């Protein structure tokens with residue numbers, strides 16, 4: 167089973183306003199509520215691709231119920247820990263410029279956190295757990311590390327998509343995949359990149375530090391892929407970007423779904439790029455049909 171973990175999900179409240187006037191009454195042209203959260207995105211795309219997945223994490227209150235109902239409607243399996251406080255709402259104002267207002271999110275009690283940790287004890291060596299997004303401040307500093315210890319001690323694998331110290335301390339525990347974008351990778355090592363050649367040594371470094379596979383996404387400029395022995399570059403399909411939220415999460419879904427199915431990491435990388443782009447080119451997340459229509463546009467070349 168592929169599990170995803172979303173520690174701090176959200177309802178993304180997307181508000182369209184022709185022109186935002188601060189200090190005035192603004193009337194919405196259109197508003198949309200969507201379930202948000204990186205692990206949830208991974209589960210929804212895996213489900214679109216026909217893979218079984220279970221979404222884990224914390225949900226609470228009427229906002230949490232909105233997300234649970236949405237996932238149930240899409241037939242995404244879930245096993246969230248129900249928490250006392252309400253799941254957060256993030257506001258995305260789409261006006262002449264985009265403004266985002268993100269909530270900190272609910273406090274998770276020690277007991278609630280313990281329930282999620284206990285779920286890790288039920289994993290088997292057949293399972294993969296996708297840990298996505300930054301840890302909310304109310305959880306202990308080493309919460310991901312505690313989860314990873316449990317995951318690896320039963321022989322299950324994990325993928326981690328977070329940043330900074332949290333990512334650095336996870337790499338040594340041998341994740342199946344890490345997928346920083348090029349900005350996150352530069353920040354991780356306190357450097358700056360000016361070309362693909364600049365990035366390659368750092369991609370290799372992720373592997374030597376412990377990651378089995380590393381994808382470095384570069385939005386519209388393609389993506390790089392590193393394995394223990396090889397490095398590859400992919401072109402991205404051409405198209406009009408509608409909403410790139412969840413593009414990185416979609417890459418993870420495309421990768422792990424295909425890896426589990428084919429055991430072919432280069433095929434998995436190719437699918438991951440098509441999946442990321444299919445999400446960037448659609449309003450919500452990629453559908454199977456959209457992904458399949460782009461896959462032949464992704465060209466993979468080996469880097470010497």
Ligand SMILES: Nc1ncnc2c1ncn2[C@@H]1O[C@H](COP(=O)(O)OP(=O)(O)OP(=O)(O)O)[C@@H](O)[C@H]1O
Pocket residue numbers: 346347348383384385386387388389402403404405407410411412413414415416417438439440441442443444446
């Ligand atoms: N302009 C674009 N044209 C084509 N594909 C794109 C574009 N932007 C993003 N993508 C696709 O989405 C993938 C991931 O994009 P990006 O590098 O922005 O990830 P990210 O920053 O991790 O995203 P996220 O915000 O979801 O975490 C790219 O590798 C590519 O396949």
Ligand SMILES: [Mg+2]
Pocket residue numbers: 327347414415
């Ligand atoms: Mg990302």
